[in-house]
Amino acid sequence: MTVAEAGCTVPRQFSYTTRPYAAVDDATGAPIGLDTIDLRVRWLLDLIGAAQSELVTRLWQPATFDALAAGRDSQGRKLPMQGHVTAARLGWNPSYPTGVYVPSRVTRVVTSQAVGTLRTLAYRDTAIGSLSARFDPVTGRIAPPTTAGEYVPAGFTRAVVRQLSACFRRAGSASYERLRITDLQTPPRTSMMARLSAADRQLSQITVADGVMVLTVKLPTHEAPTGRAHWRRVRLIAAIPPHLHTRAVTDWHLPTLVLDHRGLLLRCAATESVRAPDLTSGSTAVGVDWSPSTLGAAAIVTERPDGLVSDYRGFTYDDRGLEIRLARLQAEGQHLHRKAARLTRLAATAPPEVRVNLEQQIAVLDAHRAAVGVKRGKINRELAFHFARHIVDYAAAAGAKVIGVEDLTTLETRGHGRVNNNRAAQSARRKAVDALAHTAAGVGVTVVSVPARGTSALCPGCNDTLSRPGGYHRAWCAQCKVGGNRDHVAGGEPR
Numbered sequence: 001m002t003v004a005e006a007g008c009t010v011p012r013q014f015s016y017t018t019r020p021y022a023a024v025d026d027a028t029g030a031p032i033g034l035d036t037i038d039l040r041v042r043w044l045l046d047l048i049g050a051a052q053s054e055l056v057t058r059l060w061q062p063a064t065f066d067a068l069a070a071g072r073d074s075q076g077r078k079l080p081m082q083g084h085v086t087a088a089r090l091g092w093n094p095s096y097p098t099g100v101y102v103p104s105r106v107t108r109v110v111t112s113q114a115v116g117t118l119r120t121l122a123y124r125d126t127a128i129g130s131l132s133a134r135f136d137p138v139t140g141r142i143a144p145p146t147t148a149g150e151y152v153p154a155g156f157t158r159a160v161v162r163q164l165s166a167c168f169r170r171a172g173s174a175s176y177e178r179l180r181i182t183d184l185q186t187p188p189r190t191s192m193m194a195r196l197s198a199a200d201r202q203l204s205q206i207t208v209a210d211g212v213m214v215l216t217v218k219l220p221t222h223e224a225p226t227g228r229a230h231w232r233r234v235r236l237i238a239a240i241p242p243h244l245h246t247r248a249v250t251d252w253h254l255p256t257l258v259l260d261h262r263g264l265l266l267r268c269a270a271t272e273s274v275r276a277p278d279l280t281s282g283s284t285a286v287g288v289d290w291s292p293s294t295l296g297a298a299a300i301v302t303e304r305p306d307g308l309v310s311d312y313r314g315f316t317y318d319d320r321g322l323e324i325r326l327a328r329l330q331a332e333g334q335h336l337h338r339k340a341a342r343l344t345r346l347a348a349t350a351p352p353e354v355r356v357n358l359e360q361q362i363a364v365l366d367a368h369r370a371a372v373g374v375k376r377g378k379i380n381r382e383l384a385f386h387f388a389r390h391i392v393d394y395a396a397a398a399g400a401k402v403i404g405v406e407d408l409t410t411l412e413t414r415g416h417g418r419v420n421n422n423r424a425a426q427s428a429r430r431k432a433v434d435a436l437a438h439t440a441a442g443v444g445v446t447v448v449s450v451p452a453r454g455t456s457a458l459c460p461g462c463n464d465t466l467s468r469p470g471g472y473h474r475a476w477c478a479q480c481k482v483g484g485n486r487d488h489v490a491g492g493e494p495r
Contacts, residue, residue, distance in 0.1 A: 052117075
């Protein structure tokens with residue numbers, strides 16, 4: 001009996017979004033309009049965003065990243081994973097405007113988000129220091145790494161080399177010292193959000209029953225609260241998405257509050273119980289290959305006594321023209337960005353009366369670009385889940401227990417021109433993988449990542465280089481006498 005047949009399950013965390021459809025005051029039970037809730041959430045996010053930005057800017061110095069890299073406080077104790085506890089150990093406290101009262105649990109959210117941002121950048125600081133130590137300012141080249149710990153992705157290396165070269169040109173001297181991230185980059189802009197999971201029940205709590213989520217959270221009643229009376233609890237009532245009603249959810253986690261063009265959005269997470277993956281329980285698998293012409297293609301591989309068998313006539317995803325819409329929106333967004341950048345350069349040297357007019361035009365262009373970004377996000381999400389649904393249905397019809405997906409994190413899109421490289425790099429593949437894993441878990445299918453290098457260039461049977469007798473989209477192996485669509489052949493690669 002296999003592990004899966006024995007009924008062994010493992011926890012799996014996933015994310016989803018929802019919006020409140022009603023709100024009431026927790027103390028009086030009086031209903032509150034959603035417009036009022038949006039305003040109060042905006043006041044909360046303004047307080048958190050301003051304090052977080054000030055804290056990150058104040059900590060933007062090498063000593064901060066040295067402390068995070070060391071992982072120890074001043075007394076030699078190991079820094080905990082919780083961001084707000086780490087900030088308290090290191091004495092990193094945010095500041096607020098004079099006279100403004102902010103609960104300590106909100107301060108926990110501020111410090112947790114700030115420490116999370118700095119911890120993410122600590123890796124970049126270490127990589128930049130290693131690269132700058134091996135950088136030759138005369139030739140503009142990086143010496144090869146001597147240890148495995150000095151290796152960084154090629155794309156990141158090229159970006160740092162450009163920054164190091166620009167810094168050397170600005171210095172105008174042959175002398176060169178090891179640089180840090182604080183020497184090359186400015187403090188990052190912080191996102192306007194409130195991650196409620198960083199606090200405890202004194203700030204927020206959640207209950208879920210019958211497909212309805214009730215989030216109780218403390219919000220300010222004034223733009224500049226001066227005391228406890230200006231912070232009141234409200235109950236936000238939101239619907240759980242219908243596709244989650246049948247999932248074996250074991251825990252609902254506190255959401256992250258954000259505001260978009262429609263108002264308050266709850267970015268939530270939950271933990272479900274899924275069947276433990278057993279890659280040896282089935283004899284059929286589906287391989288997914290990312291395609292330049294469409295989002296992806298799939299092929300079935302079956303294990304038989306005489307070896308692995310695939311007919312290479314799989315499933316090609318039809319994106320219904322969504323990729324064309326994404327390409328058009330991307331080109332429009334890039335055009336708006338270039339136009340806004342040009343007006344910004346003109347405004348820097350324009351007379352005052354002309355500068356005001358240019359700044360108004362820049363604001364309009366930025367608003368249009370943001371709207372284009374929202375449209376692209378919606379299409380990407382629709383594309384990802386539509387693709388996932390079709391691939392999972394294809395795997396279920398074939399009786400497959402495993403879906404293998406190319407891991408493109410170590411590959412770069414190069415050699416196809418600036419426009420096509422950028423378009424491929426910004427595709428919905430990452431979202432499609434997440435959507436595929438989430439959808440497949442609901443039917444008991446496991447999604448695994450496989451190495452991508454060589455899948456479209458080498459024969460899956462003998463690993464010889466494939467020929468292209470019918471052009472780029474056809475593949476043929478003279479030794480194995482097999483061939484077909486290059487994406488279907490790559491999908492049938494047994495890894």
